[in-house]
Amino acid sequence: MSRKTLIFLGHPALESYCGAMAVRALDRALAMGSEAQLLRLADLQFSVPAEGRADDDLALQPEVARFQNAIRAADHLVFIFPIWWGGMPGRFKSLIELALRSGFAFQYIQNSIRWKRLLTGKTAELLVTMDTPPWYYRTIYRDAGISELRRNILEFCGVKVTRVRRFGSMRVSTEAQREAWLDRV
16 A cells, blocks of 8 residues: 655745745655645635634634645645744644644543644654755754644644755755755655
8 A cells, every 4th residue: 555645835825946846745755656645725725714713613614624634644744835934834824723623633631631642643744945044043043933833733733743854045045956955855
């Protein structure tokens, strides 16, 4: 049985370097025999509640359910996104909050501070672009946006992050560097 891989492009624009990375990741996964699909944030139409949070009693929007179904079907998740202002793009974070809700990704245990991780058994990798040099982002900013997705969200839900790759500084990179980075995807 082949591994099922979801490649999720968390960049809100249709055309981006992250998009080129996602296409390369899809090609690589298919070449390795994975049953892979690419889902792009820019293709998902959903609204963010006025309250600014995804309460359990909010109706599940069709495109958010589509994202959940893709996660449910996958064994391995690949998240590709840029670091903006130290973290993931706002629309990507909103989708995560709407989709990885109680009952789908985790479940609190009644009368306890503990919870069940409902996505246990899945693995993930993060491919992240940034204008900040990666060493500086890790050392000075302590990987803030990556840690948020890795530890505070994915690992909280039971997903084991197996690899994080940081690409940058994008702003001053050359075409040759960008091609070399695509080869590493």
